[in-house]
Each structure stands twice: as C-alpha cells, then as structure tokens.
Amino acid sequence: MNTNTTTITNVNNDDHQQQHRCGYAGIVGAPNMGKSTLLNSLLKEDLCIATRRPQTTRHAILGVLSSPTKQCCLLDTPGVLQGDGAYQLQANMMEAVKGALTDSDVIVVVTDLFSTPIPDDNVFRRLSETTKPVLVVVNKIDLEGRAKRPDEATIQRKKDDEEEEEDEFEKTYTVSLTNDDVKQLLPIGPPLYDDDFLSDRSVRFFCSELIREALLESRYLKKELPYCCEVQITDYKEPRDDNITRIEATIFVERDGQKAIIIGKNGDVVKQVGIIAREKIERFLDGEKVFLQLRVKINKDWRKREDQLAKFGYSN
Ligand SMILES: Nc1nc2c(ncn2[C@@H]2O[C@H](COP(=O)(O)OP(=O)(O)OP(=O)(O)O)[C@@H](O)[C@H]2O)c(=O)[nH]1
Ligand SMILES: [Mg+2]
Structure with a gap:
C-alpha cells in the first residue's frame, strides 16, 4: 500500500x-x-x-x-x-x-x-x-x-x-x-495526488486502527469496553533478514478495572485480540509476516481530557 x-x-x-x-x-x-x-x-x-x-x-x-x-x-x-x-x-x-x-x-x-x-x-x-x-x-x-x-x-x-x-x-x-x-459534480482541475496514491494517513495509523477494529469485534469485550480504548503504535520496524515486520503497540484504557478485563485471565483476552489484529495487519501489508506485541496501559479519563485527545490526534 x-x-x-x-x-x-x-x-x-x-x-x-x-x-x-x-x-x-x-x-x-x-x-x-x-x-x-x-x-x-x-x-x-x-x-x-x-x-x-x-x-x-x-x-x-x-x-x-x-x-x-x-x-x-x-x-x-x-x-x-x-x-x-x-x-x-x-x-x-x-x-x-x-x-x-x-x-x-x-x-x-x-x-x-x-x-x-x-x-x-x-x-x-x-x-x-x-x-x-x-x-x-x-x-x-x-x-x-x-x-x-x-x-x-x-x-x-x-x-x-x-x-x-x-x-x-x-x-x-x-x-x-x-x-x-x-x-461532472467534481470541479475541473488537475490531480492533487499521484495516481497510485491512496491516503495521507501513515501505515502506522492504519495498523493502530486494525488493532482497534480487533478490540471492537472481540467477543470477550462487551458493550462500552472497546470504546474506552485508544491504540498507539510505539515501535514499527520494517522487515530485515528474517522478513518479519515488528510492531509494538499500546492499548490505552481509562481505569484499572478496564485494564484487567482487556488483559483477561492469564492474558487470554489481549492475546486473542493480538492474534486477530496481527492477521488483519498481515492482510493490510499484502501478506507480509508480522510480529505484534501489545501492552495495556491506563491513561485516566483520556476521552475527557483535551491534552490527551490532542496527543492521540483528535484536535479540536
Ligand atoms: N447488510 C448490509 N450491511 C452493511 C452494508 N454496508 C455496511 N454494512 C454493515 O453495516 C455495519 C456498519 O458499517 P460501517 O461501514 O462501519 O458503518 P459506518 O457508517 O462507517 O459507521 P460509523 O463509523 O460507526 O459511523 C457493518 O457491520 C457493515 O458490515 C450493506 O450494504 N448491507
Ligand atoms: Mg465508519
């Protein structure tokens, strides 16, 4: 892509x-x-x-x-x-x-x-x-x-x-x-982008979205829970000799209890989310092999705080 x-x-x-x-x-x-x-x-x-x-x-x-x-x-x-x-x-x-x-x-x-x-x-x-x-x-x-x-x-x-x-x-x-x-509804004018250009958002952004999609679709996370999550890619390493893209991401939640549910017993829930998210990212990267590591952290009430929203790219 x-x-x-x-x-x-x-x-x-x-x-x-x-x-x-x-x-x-x-x-x-x-x-x-x-x-x-x-x-x-x-x-x-x-x-x-x-x-x-x-x-x-x-x-x-x-x-x-x-x-x-x-x-x-x-x-x-x-x-x-x-x-x-x-x-x-x-x-x-x-x-x-x-x-x-x-x-x-x-x-x-x-x-x-x-x-x-x-x-x-x-x-x-x-x-x-x-x-x-x-x-x-x-x-x-x-x-x-x-x-x-x-x-x-x-x-x-x-x-x-x-x-x-x-x-x-x-x-x-x-x-x-x-x-x-x-x-005919579009104005007459030259192209703004190269003809193979798809989006101005980065690959990192789309990877974080795919992790959020896995959270939203998880059968273990009901009702409000996935909505309290925000995902940030903290490290993205292009494939080297081993042909594996290595991605580290953090899932931010708002409170302790939410963290415990997202992690699950023995880490089962976050592991399941990670497997599904990795498969989605591999498809997005046209079949590249991906190693995905997820962490869960608390960012208290991030959905209500302008500074945190700005940090996550939700500018007002
Ligand atoms: N049956 C049917 N389902 C559809 C169709 N288009 C979308 N859906 C489903 O409708 C649901 C919502 O689709 P989205 O594309 O996420 O909707 P959206 O308008 O972007 O939603 P928000 O991002 O929440 O505003 C998904 O489960 C889709 O699979 C359609 O033409 N037929
Ligand atoms: Mg939508």
Missing part, C-alpha cells in the same frame, strides 16, 4: 487540465450506516475499519480514487451523533465531520433502508444551506424485503451472542463513482 507520500502533481498538458476533474467528496451520515464500507468498496481496498458497532470511525480519513479523467478524494468521517455525546472525544469527532464538510466539493450523505432518521443536529442543518452538490446514498438495500428491522433488544442479544457469525451481506451491489453524471 502506498500511503506514505503526498505529491502534488504538476500537469502541463492544457487539454488534460481542461477535461480532468478533481475534488473532495465527504461521506457523512449517522453512525453505522455503512460510510466506511462504502469508501472501501469504492476504493476496492480495505482502508477504513468497519464493524457492526456504531462509532467505529473516529477520524476523518482520506482515500483517493484515481482514473485517467478524474481524481475523487473521498473523506470517510465519524458518524454524526444526536446531541453532544458524553465525552469530549465525541465533540472532537464532530469537529472532524465539520472540517470534512468544509473541505468537500461534493457531499455524500449515507443513510440506510430503514429510514434511520438523519440526526437533527447542526452538522446536518448546515447541509440544507449548502450550495455544494449533495448525493444521498441509501445503503443496505440487500436487506430489502425483511418484514421489519429487528428491534434494538434483539440486535443487542445478537451482538452479545458469542457464537455470532461475522457479517456477510446477502447480496453485494457494485458501486461506482466513475459514472459520468457523478464525475
């Missing part, structure tokens, strides 16, 4: 400049609508983590889709919350959404088939005033025909069921932003 370098490309060919379109498309919506899944599907890369839990995405994340005639710079964003949320972290996540909306030339609002209400919040109220093109994507259409969406209690019971299978869509619909109508 080429996620490291940002290059501004100068294109001198006038014809090419006139026809080429390039711009930012912000993907916004309520939590769990499938925004990250949509971005991955458009890019044909598993770049952003996506889980069945709401509030999986915490940052605005760039994914660049290039073709000879256009460059669409997709911005995945955190799900918009109704109200302020319980933590400063959530307020900072909403700032990331607002930033992405400001930067975007086109806005893609993702909702689902169940008419989940678009949150009545100032992020969405802004959309009614925007002069930018707004596309509404109705997602999860493979679930059409189900008598009704299971109620929340049933969903929660299913989530708590340790034997639950991974999500598998009943049908997958091909999505494309190469359609001419959509392309």
Whole structure:
C-alpha cells in the first residue's frame, strides 16, 4: 500500500487540465450506516475499519480514487451523533465531520433502508444551506424485503451472542463513482495526488486502527469496553533478514478495572485480540509476516481530557 507520500502533481498538458476533474467528496451520515464500507468498496481496498458497532470511525480519513479523467478524494468521517455525546472525544469527532464538510466539493450523505432518521443536529442543518452538490446514498438495500428491522433488544442479544457469525451481506451491489453524471459534480482541475496514491494517513495509523477494529469485534469485550480504548503504535520496524515486520503497540484504557478485563485471565483476552489484529495487519501489508506485541496501559479519563485527545490526534 502506498500511503506514505503526498505529491502534488504538476500537469502541463492544457487539454488534460481542461477535461480532468478533481475534488473532495465527504461521506457523512449517522453512525453505522455503512460510510466506511462504502469508501472501501469504492476504493476496492480495505482502508477504513468497519464493524457492526456504531462509532467505529473516529477520524476523518482520506482515500483517493484515481482514473485517467478524474481524481475523487473521498473523506470517510465519524458518524454524526444526536446531541453532544458524553465525552469530549465525541465533540472532537464532530469537529472532524465539520472540517470534512468544509473541505468537500461534493457531499455524500449515507443513510440506510430503514429510514434511520438523519440526526437533527447542526452538522446536518448546515447541509440544507449548502450550495455544494449533495448525493444521498441509501445503503443496505440487500436487506430489502425483511418484514421489519429487528428491534434494538434483539440486535443487542445478537451482538452479545458469542457464537455470532461475522457479517456477510446477502447480496453485494457494485458501486461506482466513475459514472459520468457523478464525475461532472467534481470541479475541473488537475490531480492533487499521484495516481497510485491512496491516503495521507501513515501505515502506522492504519495498523493502530486494525488493532482497534480487533478490540471492537472481540467477543470477550462487551458493550462500552472497546470504546474506552485508544491504540498507539510505539515501535514499527520494517522487515530485515528474517522478513518479519515488528510492531509494538499500546492499548490505552481509562481505569484499572478496564485494564484487567482487556488483559483477561492469564492474558487470554489481549492475546486473542493480538492474534486477530496481527492477521488483519498481515492482510493490510499484502501478506507480509508480522510480529505484534501489545501492552495495556491506563491513561485516566483520556476521552475527557483535551491534552490527551490532542496527543492521540483528535484536535479540536
Ligand atoms: N447488510 C448490509 N450491511 C452493511 C452494508 N454496508 C455496511 N454494512 C454493515 O453495516 C455495519 C456498519 O458499517 P460501517 O461501514 O462501519 O458503518 P459506518 O457508517 O462507517 O459507521 P460509523 O463509523 O460507526 O459511523 C457493518 O457491520 C457493515 O458490515 C450493506 O450494504 N448491507
Ligand atoms: Mg465508519
């Protein structure tokens, strides 16, 4: 994956400049609508983590889709919350959404088939005033025909069921932003990035996200627990003679009790999370062998503290 370098490309060919379109498309919506899944599907890369839990995405994340005639710079964003949320972290996540909306030339609002209400919040109220093109994507259409969406209690019971299978869509619909109508919404202009450029986020960032994804998906960590976790890569060594990438990471939690649960009896839980995270990272690194070492540390109330949020990259 080429996620490291940002290059501004100068294109001198006038014809090419006139026809080429390039711009930012912000993907916004309520939590769990499938925004990250949509971005991955458009890019044909598993770049952003996506889980069945709401509030999986915490940052605005760039994914660049290039073709000879256009460059669409997709911005995945955190799900918009109704109200302020319980933590400063959530307020900072909403700032990331607002930033992405400001930067975007086109806005893609993702909702689902169940008419989940678009949150009545100032992020969405802004959309009614925007002069930018707004596309509404109705997602999860493979679930059409189900008598009704299971109620929340049933969903929660299913989530708590340790034997639950991974999500598998009943049908997958091909999505494309190469359609001419959509392309015309992007401004005319030269590409901003090399055509093999994927994201401005580092490989380290995506590795930390994959560890967080493993935490969110862990059958041992219920309800709130994965949400109190933040992951930082503390050491990343490229493969040498032994062809192994060595990664050390710290999982930060807020309190003692949470640390004990994440570690588990005899370290069983963190070991299990580590195995799954390592497999995910190996896939992300196109099959490279990875040695992953995880530590768990307490960072008291980090979700409420501006200094810690800034340290973790959630600037306000
Ligand atoms: N059945 C079905 N499930 C989908 C579809 N798209 C996404 N999902 C599932 O919906 C859940 C949420 O997907 P995400 O892509 O993480 O949703 P999101 O909008 O990015 O969520 P947040 O980051 O929490 O705001 C995951 O379990 C996905 O597998 C779809 O087209 N059909
Ligand atoms: Mg997401």
